[in-house]
Amino acid sequence: MGIQGLTKLLGDAAPGCMKEQKFENYFGRKIAVDASMHIYAFLVVVGRQGDQMLTSETGEVTSHLQGMFFRTVRMLEAGMKPVFVFEGKAPELKREELAKRSNRREDANTELEAAKEAGNAEDVEKYSKRTVRVTREHNEECKRLLRLMGVPVLEAPSEAEAQCAQLCKDGLVYGISTEDMDSLTFGTPKLIRHLMAPSSQKPLAMEFDHELVLKELELTEDQFIDLCILCGCDYTAKISGIGAVRALSLIKKHGSIEGVLAALDSKKYQIPEPFPYQEARRLFKEPDVVKGDQIPQLKWTSPDTEGLIDFLVKEKTFAEDRIRKAVERINAAKGKASQGRLESFFGPAKVVSSTMGKRKEVPVAAKGKKGSSGAAPKKGKLGGMGKKK
DSSP, X not given: OOSTTHHHHHHHHOGGGEEEEOGGGGTTOEEEEEHHHHHHHHHHHTTOBTTBOOBOTTSOBOHHHHHHHHHHHHHHHXXXXXXXXXXXXXXXXXXXXXXXXXXXXXXXXHHHHHHHHHTOHHHHHHHHHHTOOOOHHHHHHHHHHHHHTTOOEEEOSSOHHHHHHHHHHTTSSSEEEOSOTHHHHTTOSEEEESTTSOGGGOOOEEEEEHHHHHHHHTOOHHHHHHHHHHHOBTTBOOOTTOOHHHHHHHHHHHSSHHHXXXXXXXXXXXOOSSOOHHXXXXXXXXXXXXXXXXXXXXXXXXXXXXHHIIIIIIITOOOHHHHHHHHHHHHHHHHHHHTOOOGGGSOOOEEOOOTTOSOOOOOOOOOOOOOOOOOOOOXXXXXXXXXXX
């Protein structure tokens, strides 16, 4: 789910924290990719016709593999160095959100069957997308694919976006590629959206700068986390009737969720029960991640051509000529990437705001006190890499 309404709020109240970037501007950059989130997106859209997904000749779903292979090829061709981070065990605090998602999938399955009986093609496609679930098999196949492509894989001990954020905070990558805005709540210095969108859409990446988020909103790190919890996150229900703009106003005025709750009219606003905002706050500040000094060296190697042919062509019935040509493009691009990044090669990025245009005025009030940095994260489990640089 991410953080409800945060993208629009930043576009209106902190437009200077966002900038559009051309895809090729990330030449030479190491990018952490939230793998599980992107796999879900591939299963939803790649090769879909109605409720039919892309499959091999034997009927196995291959949408995730096609999306992962060709989008990663595009990144490698552009001289990027992606490292894919896979989800670990979900935090206990997320159990309720996961249960809600499971219920929504069950409801979607019911609606899907009704749409099929009614012959409503539009509803069939809509509800079939809502039934998509990333399985362990999808993840394992994508890990195998990426390793054959010579791309490093990291298995997070818990939330993938938290581990991506830690890689960025430790300076091991430039930024993280994800669509989930809670990466900013986990403190990633650079969040990059739309980086793995299909090339046919010719999208511009949207880069968010965490430091500028705090500066433009005039919040401390602790206050920003409290803002995100009030907006609505994966770890607790939100206070009904409080949207992103109202949440920002309240945090600016009262400094913290504790201050907001003390001043809130309980007759007007329904506070959820339970409301584990303190646990959610702690999870954002002290997530279960592997820190930089424990992370082995990230290694990018040449793709295993014959291994890819065996997996994608012989097992999954991909077209051999397309796979071989894609590998040739990767190898041709490796020479460019080895030259390193020249900052002066690219022009300045364009700063943009949301479609609302002008920055909205928000009430200004006393700021809260800056909180402590929190305890050290726990150790996690690593996969598919060598030793630290």
